[in-house]
Amino acid sequence: MAQNNHNNSVTLSKIKNRTAKVGIIGLGYVGLPLALAFSEKFQVLGYDADPKKRKMLRQGRSYIDDVPSSELKKKLGTNLKVIEKDSQLRECDCIIICVPTPLDERGNPDLSYVQHSADLVKKVVRKGMLVVLESTSYPGTTDEFLGKAIKDAGFKPGKDVALAFSPERVDPGNKKYNIRNTPKVVGGEDAQSAELATALYSSIVEAGVVVMPDCASAEAVKILENIFRGVNIALINEMALIFERMGIDTWQVVKAASTKPFGFMAHYPGPGVGGHCIPLDPLYMSYRAKQYGFVPRFIELSHEVNEFMKNHTVNLTMAALKKAGVPADKATVAVMGLSYKKDISDTRESPAAGIIEELTKRVKRVIVHDPKASAIKTHVGVVKSVPMRSAMDQADCLVFVTDHSEFAALTPKGLRGKRVKAVVDTRNLFSREAVEHVGLVYKGIGK
Numbered sequence: 001m002a003q004n005n006h007n008n009s010v011t012l013s014k015i016k017n018r019t020a021k022v023g024i025i026g027l028g029y030v031g032l033p034l035a036l037a038f039s040e041k042f043q044v045l046g047y048d049a050d051p052k053k054r055k056m057l058r059q060g061r062s063y064i065d066d067v068p069s070s071e072l073k074k075k076l077g078t079n080l081k082v083i084e085k086d087s088q089l090r091e092c093d094c095i096i097i098c099v100p101t102p103l104d105e106r107g108n109p110d111l112s113y114v115q116h117s118a119d120l121v122k123k124v125v126r127k128g129m130l131v132v133l134e135s136t137s138y139p140g141t142t143d144e145f146l147g148k149a150i151k152d153a154g155f156k157p158g159k160d161v162a163l164a165f166s167p168e169r170v171d172p173g174n175k176k177y178n179i180r181n182t183p184k185v186v187g188g189e190d191a192q193s194a195e196l197a198t199a200l201y202s203s204i205v206e207a208g209v210v211v212m213p214d215c216a217s218a219e220a221v222k223i224l225e226n227i228f229r230g231v232n233i234a235l236i237n238e239m240a241l242i243f244e245r246m247g248i249d250t251w252q253v254v255k256a257a258s259t260k261p262f263g264f265m266a267h268y269p270g271p272g273v274g275g276h277c278i279p280l281d282p283l284y285m286s287y288r289a290k291q292y293g294f295v296p297r298f299i300e301l302s303h304e305v306n307e308f309m310k311n312h313t314v315n316l317t318m319a320a321l322k323k324a325g326v327p328a329d330k331a332t333v334a335v336m337g338l339s340y341k342k343d344i345s346d347t348r349e350s351p352a353a354g355i356i357e358e359l360t361k362r363v364k365r366v367i368v369h370d371p372k373a374s375a376i377k378t379h380v381g382v383v384k385s386v387p388m389r390s391a392m393d394q395a396d397c398l399v400f401v402t403d404h405s406e407f408a409a410l411t412p413k414g415l416r417g418k419r420v421k422a423v424v425d426t427r428n429l430f431s432r433e434a435v436e437h438v439g440l441v442y443k444g445i446g447k
Protein backbone atom coordinates (compact mmCIF):
# COMPACT_ATOMS: atom_id res chain seq x y z
CA MET A 1 0.00 0.00 0.00
CA ALA A 2 1.26 3.47 -0.86
CA GLN A 3 2.81 5.67 1.82
CA ASN A 4 0.08 7.75 3.48
CA ASN A 5 0.47 11.48 3.06
CA HIS A 6 -0.05 13.57 6.18
CA ASN A 7 -3.68 14.58 5.52
CA ASN A 8 -4.83 11.05 4.79
CA SER A 9 -3.12 9.65 7.85
CA VAL A 10 -4.86 12.24 10.05
CA THR A 11 -8.25 11.21 8.62
CA LEU A 12 -7.35 7.53 8.96
CA SER A 13 -6.48 7.91 12.64
CA LYS A 14 -9.68 9.94 13.21
CA ILE A 15 -11.67 7.07 11.63
CA LYS A 16 -9.82 4.52 13.72
CA ASN A 17 -10.29 6.36 17.01
CA ARG A 18 -13.90 7.26 16.08
CA THR A 19 -13.40 11.03 16.22
CA ALA A 20 -14.10 11.50 12.49
CA LYS A 21 -17.24 13.40 11.54
CA VAL A 22 -19.30 11.75 8.78
CA GLY A 23 -21.56 13.73 6.43
CA ILE A 24 -24.34 12.09 4.40
CA ILE A 25 -25.83 13.82 1.36
CA GLY A 26 -29.32 12.48 0.55
CA LEU A 27 -31.39 10.96 3.36
CA GLY A 28 -33.62 8.51 1.49
CA TYR A 29 -33.91 4.71 1.41
CA VAL A 30 -30.13 4.42 1.29
CA GLY A 31 -28.84 7.51 3.10
CA LEU A 32 -31.07 7.46 6.18
CA PRO A 33 -30.31 3.88 7.33
CA LEU A 34 -26.64 4.58 6.59
CA ALA A 35 -26.69 7.76 8.67
CA LEU A 36 -28.20 5.81 11.56
CA ALA A 37 -25.66 3.02 11.24
CA PHE A 38 -22.70 5.45 11.22
CA SER A 39 -24.14 7.38 14.16
CA GLU A 40 -23.50 4.28 16.31
CA LYS A 41 -19.79 5.03 15.97
CA PHE A 42 -19.34 8.59 14.71
CA GLN A 43 -20.84 12.04 14.82
CA VAL A 44 -23.02 12.25 11.71
CA LEU A 45 -24.32 15.31 9.86
CA GLY A 46 -27.14 14.40 7.47
CA TYR A 47 -28.28 16.74 4.72
CA ASP A 48 -31.23 16.32 2.37
CA ALA A 49 -32.16 18.82 -0.33
CA ASP A 50 -35.86 18.39 0.46
CA PRO A 51 -36.88 20.78 3.29
CA LYS A 52 -39.99 18.70 4.08
CA LYS A 53 -37.85 15.63 4.70
CA ARG A 54 -35.40 17.62 6.83
CA LYS A 55 -38.29 18.93 8.92
CA MET A 56 -39.80 15.47 9.41
CA LEU A 57 -36.46 14.01 10.38
CA ARG A 58 -35.69 16.76 12.85
CA GLN A 59 -39.07 16.05 14.44
CA GLY A 60 -38.04 12.40 14.72
CA ARG A 61 -40.53 11.21 12.10
CA SER A 62 -39.11 8.59 9.74
CA TYR A 63 -40.49 8.09 6.23
CA ILE A 64 -38.47 4.93 5.53
CA ASP A 65 -40.06 1.53 6.33
CA ASP A 66 -36.81 0.03 7.65
CA VAL A 67 -36.08 2.97 9.98
CA PRO A 68 -38.41 3.11 13.00
CA SER A 69 -39.08 6.66 14.28
CA SER A 70 -38.12 5.51 17.78
CA GLU A 71 -34.65 4.56 16.48
CA LEU A 72 -34.32 7.90 14.69
CA LYS A 73 -35.29 9.84 17.83
CA LYS A 74 -32.74 7.93 19.87
CA LYS A 75 -29.95 8.79 17.40
CA LEU A 76 -31.04 12.44 17.13
CA GLY A 77 -30.55 12.69 20.87
CA THR A 78 -26.96 11.50 20.57
CA ASN A 79 -24.74 11.42 17.47
CA LEU A 80 -27.01 12.32 14.55
CA LYS A 81 -27.75 15.86 13.40
CA VAL A 82 -29.96 16.76 10.41
CA ILE A 83 -28.46 19.99 9.13
CA GLU A 84 -30.24 22.87 7.41
CA LYS A 85 -27.25 24.40 5.65
CA ASP A 86 -25.24 22.24 3.26
CA SER A 87 -22.16 24.41 3.96
CA GLN A 88 -21.96 22.75 7.40
CA LEU A 89 -20.65 19.66 5.61
CA ARG A 90 -17.29 21.46 5.54
CA GLU A 91 -16.85 20.29 9.16
CA CYS A 92 -16.89 16.65 8.03
CA ASP A 93 -13.90 14.37 7.54
CA CYS A 94 -15.86 11.97 5.32
CA ILE A 95 -18.76 12.76 2.97
CA ILE A 96 -20.98 10.02 1.53
CA ILE A 97 -23.34 10.76 -1.35
CA CYS A 98 -26.63 8.82 -1.56
CA VAL A 99 -28.71 10.79 -4.07
CA PRO A 100 -31.11 9.38 -6.71
CA THR A 101 -29.95 8.22 -10.13
CA PRO A 102 -33.17 8.02 -12.17
CA LEU A 103 -33.75 8.05 -15.93
CA ASP A 104 -34.87 11.13 -17.86
CA GLU A 105 -37.98 11.21 -20.10
CA ARG A 106 -36.00 9.66 -22.94
CA GLY A 107 -34.84 6.74 -20.80
CA ASN A 108 -31.27 8.03 -20.50
CA PRO A 109 -29.36 8.39 -17.19
CA ASP A 110 -30.37 11.52 -15.26
CA LEU A 111 -27.22 12.37 -13.34
CA SER A 112 -28.39 15.84 -12.34
CA TYR A 113 -28.60 14.84 -8.65
CA VAL A 114 -25.06 13.52 -8.74
CA GLN A 115 -24.00 16.74 -10.49
CA HIS A 116 -25.65 18.87 -7.75
CA SER A 117 -23.86 16.79 -5.12
CA ALA A 118 -20.58 17.26 -6.98
CA ASP A 119 -21.23 21.04 -6.99
CA LEU A 120 -21.77 20.84 -3.23
CA VAL A 121 -18.58 18.81 -2.76
CA LYS A 122 -16.68 21.44 -4.74
CA LYS A 123 -17.99 24.05 -2.26
CA VAL A 124 -17.13 22.21 0.97
CA VAL A 125 -14.19 19.94 0.13
CA ARG A 126 -10.88 20.39 1.94
CA LYS A 127 -7.54 18.61 2.07
CA GLY A 128 -7.61 15.24 3.82
CA MET A 129 -11.34 14.68 3.29
CA LEU A 130 -12.74 11.35 2.09
CA VAL A 131 -15.54 11.62 -0.49
CA VAL A 132 -17.56 8.49 -1.32
CA LEU A 133 -20.30 8.02 -3.91
CA GLU A 134 -22.87 5.33 -3.07
CA SER A 135 -25.46 6.09 -5.77
CA THR A 136 -25.66 3.42 -8.47
CA SER A 137 -24.44 4.50 -11.91
CA TYR A 138 -22.38 3.32 -14.87
CA PRO A 139 -18.64 2.74 -14.45
CA GLY A 140 -16.79 6.03 -14.70
CA THR A 141 -19.31 8.22 -12.85
CA THR A 142 -17.25 8.79 -9.68
CA ASP A 143 -14.25 10.05 -11.64
CA GLU A 144 -16.33 11.97 -14.15
CA PHE A 145 -18.39 13.92 -11.60
CA LEU A 146 -16.61 13.85 -8.22
CA GLY A 147 -13.04 13.58 -9.47
CA LYS A 148 -13.77 16.64 -11.59
CA ALA A 149 -15.38 18.54 -8.68
CA ILE A 150 -12.33 17.87 -6.51
CA LYS A 151 -10.00 19.04 -9.30
CA ASP A 152 -12.16 22.14 -9.89
CA ALA A 153 -11.77 22.95 -6.19
CA GLY A 154 -8.01 22.97 -6.72
CA PHE A 155 -7.15 19.55 -5.26
CA LYS A 156 -5.76 16.33 -6.64
CA PRO A 157 -8.22 13.41 -6.24
CA GLY A 158 -6.50 10.66 -4.26
CA LYS A 159 -3.46 12.64 -3.18
CA ASP A 160 -5.20 15.64 -1.56
CA VAL A 161 -8.76 14.36 -1.24
CA ALA A 162 -9.50 10.65 -0.98
CA LEU A 163 -12.18 9.54 -3.42
CA ALA A 164 -14.04 6.22 -3.51
CA PHE A 165 -17.13 4.46 -4.80
CA SER A 166 -18.97 2.04 -2.56
CA PRO A 167 -22.25 0.67 -3.85
CA GLU A 168 -25.22 0.35 -1.56
CA ARG A 169 -26.64 -3.16 -1.41
CA VAL A 170 -29.60 -2.47 0.88
CA ASP A 171 -32.62 -4.65 0.16
CA PRO A 172 -35.66 -2.82 1.59
CA GLY A 173 -37.86 -5.04 3.73
CA ASN A 174 -35.22 -7.79 3.99
CA LYS A 175 -35.31 -8.95 7.60
CA LYS A 176 -32.16 -11.08 7.32
CA TYR A 177 -29.64 -8.92 5.47
CA ASN A 178 -28.80 -5.32 6.36
CA ILE A 179 -25.85 -2.94 6.20
CA ARG A 180 -24.03 -4.80 8.99
CA ASN A 181 -24.15 -8.36 7.68
CA THR A 182 -23.80 -7.68 3.93
CA PRO A 183 -20.20 -7.40 2.65
CA LYS A 184 -19.42 -3.91 1.35
CA VAL A 185 -17.60 -3.34 -1.92
CA VAL A 186 -15.17 -0.43 -2.15
CA GLY A 187 -13.08 0.96 -5.00
CA GLY A 188 -10.77 3.92 -4.54
CA GLU A 189 -9.13 6.54 -6.75
CA ASP A 190 -5.84 5.21 -5.36
CA ALA A 191 -4.63 2.83 -2.63
CA GLN A 192 -4.90 5.49 0.09
CA SER A 193 -8.47 6.34 -0.87
CA ALA A 194 -9.39 2.64 -0.75
CA GLU A 195 -7.68 2.30 2.63
CA LEU A 196 -9.65 5.21 4.11
CA ALA A 197 -12.99 4.02 2.71
CA THR A 198 -12.27 0.47 3.91
CA ALA A 199 -11.47 1.72 7.42
CA LEU A 200 -14.65 3.80 7.47
CA TYR A 201 -17.01 1.02 6.33
CA SER A 202 -15.28 -1.63 8.43
CA SER A 203 -16.43 0.29 11.49
CA ILE A 204 -20.08 -0.59 10.76
CA VAL A 205 -19.96 -3.59 8.39
CA GLU A 206 -19.28 -6.82 10.24
CA ALA A 207 -19.37 -8.95 7.07
CA GLY A 208 -16.16 -7.41 5.71
CA VAL A 209 -15.13 -5.05 2.93
CA VAL A 210 -14.23 -6.27 -0.57
CA VAL A 211 -11.67 -3.96 -2.16
CA MET A 212 -11.70 -3.45 -5.93
CA PRO A 213 -8.75 -2.00 -7.87
CA ASP A 214 -10.50 1.29 -8.68
CA CYS A 215 -13.79 3.20 -8.57
CA ALA A 216 -14.92 2.02 -12.03
CA SER A 217 -14.53 -1.68 -11.07
CA ALA A 218 -16.59 -1.12 -7.92
CA GLU A 219 -19.25 0.67 -10.00
CA ALA A 220 -19.22 -2.31 -12.37
CA VAL A 221 -19.87 -4.72 -9.48
CA LYS A 222 -23.11 -3.00 -8.52
CA ILE A 223 -24.37 -2.67 -12.07
CA LEU A 224 -23.58 -6.36 -12.74
CA GLU A 225 -25.53 -7.41 -9.63
CA ASN A 226 -28.61 -5.54 -10.78
CA ILE A 227 -28.33 -6.62 -14.42
CA PHE A 228 -27.96 -10.23 -13.25
CA ARG A 229 -31.25 -9.89 -11.41
CA GLY A 230 -33.07 -8.10 -14.21
CA VAL A 231 -31.94 -10.63 -16.82
CA ASN A 232 -32.83 -13.64 -14.68
CA ILE A 233 -36.26 -12.27 -13.82
CA ALA A 234 -36.83 -11.64 -17.53
CA LEU A 235 -35.78 -15.20 -18.33
CA ILE A 236 -38.22 -16.67 -15.83
CA ASN A 237 -40.93 -14.30 -17.08
CA GLU A 238 -40.36 -15.59 -20.60
CA MET A 239 -40.47 -19.19 -19.38
CA ALA A 240 -43.71 -18.36 -17.54
CA LEU A 241 -45.27 -17.05 -20.76
CA ILE A 242 -44.35 -20.29 -22.50
CA PHE A 243 -45.38 -22.63 -19.66
CA GLU A 244 -48.69 -20.78 -19.29
CA ARG A 245 -49.58 -21.75 -22.87
CA MET A 246 -48.52 -25.32 -22.18
CA GLY A 247 -50.50 -25.66 -18.95
CA ILE A 248 -47.34 -26.15 -16.90
CA ASP A 249 -47.09 -24.50 -13.48
CA THR A 250 -43.89 -22.38 -13.53
CA TRP A 251 -43.91 -22.04 -9.74
CA GLN A 252 -43.81 -25.79 -9.27
CA VAL A 253 -41.08 -26.05 -11.89
CA VAL A 254 -38.92 -23.43 -10.12
CA LYS A 255 -39.50 -25.14 -6.77
CA ALA A 256 -38.39 -28.49 -8.16
CA ALA A 257 -35.43 -27.01 -10.06
CA SER A 258 -34.32 -25.38 -6.79
CA THR A 259 -33.75 -28.81 -5.27
CA LYS A 260 -30.62 -29.03 -7.43
CA PRO A 261 -27.95 -28.09 -4.90
CA PHE A 262 -25.68 -26.34 -7.44
CA GLY A 263 -25.92 -24.31 -10.64
CA PHE A 264 -29.52 -23.11 -10.29
CA MET A 265 -30.82 -20.00 -8.55
CA ALA A 266 -34.54 -19.50 -8.10
CA HIS A 267 -36.16 -16.45 -9.69
CA TYR A 268 -39.91 -15.98 -9.96
CA PRO A 269 -42.21 -14.55 -12.61
CA GLY A 270 -44.46 -11.59 -11.87
CA PRO A 271 -46.19 -8.47 -13.20
CA GLY A 272 -42.87 -6.70 -13.94
CA VAL A 273 -40.01 -5.23 -11.94
CA GLY A 274 -40.07 -2.10 -9.77
CA GLY A 275 -38.14 0.01 -7.30
CA HIS A 276 -35.25 2.39 -7.83
CA CYS A 277 -32.80 -0.30 -9.00
CA ILE A 278 -33.74 -3.20 -11.28
CA PRO A 279 -35.87 -1.29 -13.85
CA LEU A 280 -33.35 1.59 -14.12
CA ASP A 281 -29.76 0.56 -13.43
CA PRO A 282 -29.38 -1.83 -16.40
CA LEU A 283 -30.27 1.06 -18.71
CA TYR A 284 -27.38 3.06 -17.24
CA MET A 285 -25.04 0.29 -18.41
CA SER A 286 -26.75 0.06 -21.76
CA TYR A 287 -26.30 3.81 -22.30
CA ARG A 288 -22.64 3.63 -21.36
CA ALA A 289 -21.99 0.53 -23.48
CA LYS A 290 -23.30 2.38 -26.55
CA GLN A 291 -20.84 5.20 -25.87
CA TYR A 292 -18.18 2.50 -26.26
CA GLY A 293 -19.71 1.35 -29.56
CA PHE A 294 -21.36 -1.77 -28.15
CA VAL A 295 -25.10 -2.34 -28.35
CA PRO A 296 -26.08 -4.68 -25.50
CA ARG A 297 -28.79 -7.19 -26.36
CA PHE A 298 -29.44 -9.11 -23.13
CA ILE A 299 -29.91 -5.92 -21.11
CA GLU A 300 -32.39 -4.29 -23.48
CA LEU A 301 -34.27 -7.49 -24.25
CA SER A 302 -34.68 -8.20 -20.54
CA HIS A 303 -36.05 -4.72 -20.04
CA GLU A 304 -38.61 -5.29 -22.81
CA VAL A 305 -39.69 -8.68 -21.47
CA ASN A 306 -40.07 -7.35 -17.93
CA GLU A 307 -42.02 -4.32 -19.22
CA PHE A 308 -44.31 -6.62 -21.24
CA MET A 309 -45.43 -8.40 -18.06
CA LYS A 310 -47.63 -5.39 -17.23
CA ASN A 311 -49.47 -5.82 -20.56
CA HIS A 312 -49.67 -9.52 -19.89
CA THR A 313 -51.33 -8.84 -16.52
CA VAL A 314 -53.86 -6.60 -18.26
CA ASN A 315 -54.46 -9.26 -20.92
CA LEU A 316 -55.08 -11.88 -18.22
CA THR A 317 -57.53 -9.49 -16.54
CA MET A 318 -59.48 -8.99 -19.76
CA ALA A 319 -59.54 -12.76 -20.33
CA ALA A 320 -60.72 -13.35 -16.75
CA LEU A 321 -63.55 -10.81 -17.10
CA LYS A 322 -64.61 -12.39 -20.39
CA LYS A 323 -64.62 -15.88 -18.92
CA ALA A 324 -66.63 -14.61 -15.94
CA GLY A 325 -69.17 -13.03 -18.32
CA VAL A 326 -68.56 -9.45 -17.15
CA PRO A 327 -68.49 -6.94 -20.06
CA ALA A 328 -65.40 -4.74 -19.81
CA ASP A 329 -67.41 -1.53 -20.14
CA LYS A 330 -69.39 -2.49 -17.04
CA ALA A 331 -66.51 -3.93 -15.02
CA THR A 332 -64.92 -2.57 -11.85
CA VAL A 333 -61.42 -3.94 -11.35
CA ALA A 334 -59.56 -3.71 -8.04
CA VAL A 335 -55.77 -3.62 -8.28
CA MET A 336 -54.55 -5.22 -5.05
CA GLY A 337 -51.06 -3.98 -4.20
CA LEU A 338 -49.35 -0.76 -5.29
CA SER A 339 -45.82 -1.21 -3.98
CA TYR A 340 -43.27 -3.01 -6.13
CA LYS A 341 -42.44 -5.51 -3.43
CA LYS A 342 -43.97 -7.47 -0.59
CA ASP A 343 -44.64 -5.73 2.75
CA ILE A 344 -43.05 -2.36 1.92
CA SER A 345 -44.69 0.94 0.95
CA ASP A 346 -42.32 1.99 -1.87
CA THR A 347 -44.24 2.47 -5.14
CA ARG A 348 -41.35 3.82 -7.23
CA GLU A 349 -41.40 2.28 -10.73
CA SER A 350 -43.98 -0.21 -9.47
CA PRO A 351 -45.63 -2.22 -12.25
CA ALA A 352 -48.96 -1.35 -10.57
CA ALA A 353 -48.82 2.13 -12.16
CA GLY A 354 -48.64 0.86 -15.74
CA ILE A 355 -51.29 -1.79 -15.05
CA ILE A 356 -53.67 0.85 -13.62
CA GLU A 357 -53.05 3.16 -16.59
CA GLU A 358 -53.82 0.44 -19.15
CA LEU A 359 -56.82 -0.97 -17.27
CA THR A 360 -58.27 2.54 -16.99
CA LYS A 361 -58.50 2.58 -20.81
CA ARG A 362 -60.16 -0.81 -20.97
CA VAL A 363 -62.69 -1.18 -18.13
CA LYS A 364 -65.39 0.98 -16.56
CA ARG A 365 -63.62 1.68 -13.28
CA VAL A 366 -60.33 0.87 -11.56
CA ILE A 367 -60.01 1.01 -7.78
CA VAL A 368 -56.92 0.14 -5.77
CA HIS A 369 -55.98 -1.16 -2.35
CA ASP A 370 -52.62 -1.48 -0.64
CA PRO A 371 -52.11 -2.21 3.06
CA LYS A 372 -48.79 -0.31 3.12
CA ALA A 373 -48.91 2.41 0.43
CA SER A 374 -51.66 5.01 0.59
CA ALA A 375 -51.54 6.07 -3.08
CA ILE A 376 -49.62 5.74 -6.34
CA LYS A 377 -48.65 8.31 -8.97
CA THR A 378 -49.70 7.32 -12.49
CA HIS A 379 -50.17 9.03 -15.86
CA VAL A 380 -53.89 9.08 -15.08
CA GLY A 381 -53.26 10.97 -11.83
CA VAL A 382 -52.65 10.03 -8.22
CA VAL A 383 -54.74 6.97 -7.40
CA LYS A 384 -55.62 6.55 -3.72
CA SER A 385 -55.94 3.26 -1.90
CA VAL A 386 -59.41 2.39 -0.58
CA PRO A 387 -59.90 0.02 2.40
CA MET A 388 -59.58 -3.68 1.58
CA ARG A 389 -63.23 -4.47 2.37
CA SER A 390 -64.44 -1.64 0.18
CA ALA A 391 -62.23 -2.77 -2.75
CA MET A 392 -63.44 -6.35 -2.43
CA ASP A 393 -67.09 -5.35 -2.18
CA GLN A 394 -67.04 -3.10 -5.26
CA ALA A 395 -64.91 -5.18 -7.62
CA ASP A 396 -65.90 -7.69 -10.30
CA CYS A 397 -62.28 -8.76 -10.60
CA LEU A 398 -59.38 -8.66 -8.10
CA VAL A 399 -55.93 -8.27 -9.65
CA PHE A 400 -53.18 -9.14 -7.13
CA VAL A 401 -50.03 -7.27 -8.14
CA THR A 402 -48.04 -7.42 -4.86
CA ASP A 403 -47.67 -10.43 -2.56
CA HIS A 404 -48.21 -8.53 0.70
CA SER A 405 -48.66 -10.80 3.74
CA GLU A 406 -52.21 -9.46 4.16
CA PHE A 407 -53.11 -10.87 0.74
CA ALA A 408 -51.36 -14.21 1.29
CA ALA A 409 -53.46 -14.62 4.44
CA LEU A 410 -56.74 -14.45 2.46
CA THR A 411 -58.60 -17.73 2.12
CA PRO A 412 -60.29 -18.57 -1.20
CA LYS A 413 -63.65 -17.99 0.49
CA GLY A 414 -62.35 -14.67 1.77
CA LEU A 415 -61.81 -13.58 -1.85
CA ARG A 416 -65.53 -13.55 -2.47
CA GLY A 417 -66.83 -9.99 -2.18
CA LYS A 418 -70.34 -8.81 -2.97
CA ARG A 419 -69.73 -9.12 -6.72
CA VAL A 420 -66.26 -10.62 -7.24
CA LYS A 421 -66.33 -13.13 -10.09
CA ALA A 422 -62.67 -13.39 -11.07
CA VAL A 423 -59.18 -13.30 -9.59
CA VAL A 424 -55.91 -12.51 -11.39
CA ASP A 425 -52.92 -13.74 -9.40
CA THR A 426 -49.54 -12.45 -10.61
CA ARG A 427 -47.59 -13.76 -7.57
CA ASN A 428 -48.81 -17.32 -6.99
CA LEU A 429 -50.70 -16.25 -3.88
CA PHE A 430 -53.53 -18.76 -4.37
CA SER A 431 -54.09 -22.21 -5.77
CA ARG A 432 -56.12 -22.32 -8.96
CA GLU A 433 -58.13 -25.30 -7.76
CA ALA A 434 -59.03 -23.68 -4.44
CA VAL A 435 -60.16 -20.43 -6.06
CA GLU A 436 -62.17 -22.24 -8.75
CA HIS A 437 -63.65 -24.43 -6.04
CA VAL A 438 -65.36 -21.39 -4.48
CA GLY A 439 -66.84 -20.54 -7.90
CA LEU A 440 -64.44 -17.82 -9.08
CA VAL A 441 -62.58 -17.57 -12.39
CA TYR A 442 -58.81 -17.82 -11.82
CA LYS A 443 -56.00 -16.57 -14.06
CA GLY A 444 -52.42 -16.68 -12.82
CA ILE A 445 -49.10 -15.66 -14.32
CA GLY A 446 -47.03 -18.67 -15.26
CA LYS A 447 -49.65 -21.34 -14.70
Ligand SMILES: NC(=O)c1ccc[n+]([C@@H]2O[C@H](COP(=O)([O-])OP(=O)(O)OC[C@H]3O[C@@H](n4cnc5c(N)ncnc54)[C@H](O)[C@@H]3O)[C@@H](O)[C@H]2O)c1
Pocket residue numbers: 025026027028029030031047048049050053098099100101113116117134135136137168169170171172275276277
Ligand atom coordinates in the same frame (compact mmCIF):
# COMPACT_ATOMS: atom_id res chain seq x y z
N1 LIG B 1 -33.55 2.03 -2.70
C1 LIG B 1 -32.78 0.98 -2.82
O1 LIG B 1 -33.19 -0.12 -2.50
C2 LIG B 1 -31.36 1.10 -3.34
C3 LIG B 1 -30.50 0.01 -3.20
C4 LIG B 1 -29.20 0.11 -3.64
C5 LIG B 1 -28.78 1.27 -4.28
N2 LIG B 1 -29.63 2.32 -4.44
C6 LIG B 1 -29.12 3.51 -5.09
O2 LIG B 1 -28.87 4.51 -4.10
C7 LIG B 1 -29.17 5.81 -4.62
C8 LIG B 1 -30.19 6.49 -3.74
O3 LIG B 1 -31.40 5.77 -3.78
P1 LIG B 1 -32.54 5.96 -2.71
O4 LIG B 1 -33.46 4.82 -2.91
O5 LIG B 1 -31.98 6.21 -1.36
O6 LIG B 1 -33.20 7.31 -3.25
P2 LIG B 1 -34.21 8.25 -2.45
O7 LIG B 1 -34.93 9.05 -3.47
O8 LIG B 1 -34.98 7.46 -1.44
O9 LIG B 1 -33.25 9.20 -1.61
C9 LIG B 1 -32.41 10.15 -2.17
C10 LIG B 1 -32.50 11.42 -1.33
O10 LIG B 1 -31.56 12.35 -1.85
C11 LIG B 1 -32.12 13.66 -1.73
N3 LIG B 1 -31.39 14.53 -2.63
C12 LIG B 1 -31.47 14.64 -3.98
N4 LIG B 1 -30.56 15.53 -4.42
C13 LIG B 1 -29.90 15.98 -3.35
C14 LIG B 1 -28.83 16.91 -3.17
N5 LIG B 1 -28.28 17.53 -4.20
N6 LIG B 1 -28.42 17.16 -1.93
C15 LIG B 1 -28.97 16.52 -0.86
N7 LIG B 1 -29.96 15.63 -0.97
C16 LIG B 1 -30.41 15.35 -2.21
C17 LIG B 1 -33.58 13.44 -2.06
O11 LIG B 1 -34.39 14.48 -1.54
C18 LIG B 1 -33.87 12.09 -1.39
O12 LIG B 1 -34.36 12.25 -0.08
C19 LIG B 1 -29.62 5.58 -6.05
O13 LIG B 1 -28.53 5.72 -6.90
C20 LIG B 1 -30.08 4.14 -6.06
O14 LIG B 1 -29.98 3.55 -7.33
C21 LIG B 1 -30.90 2.26 -3.96
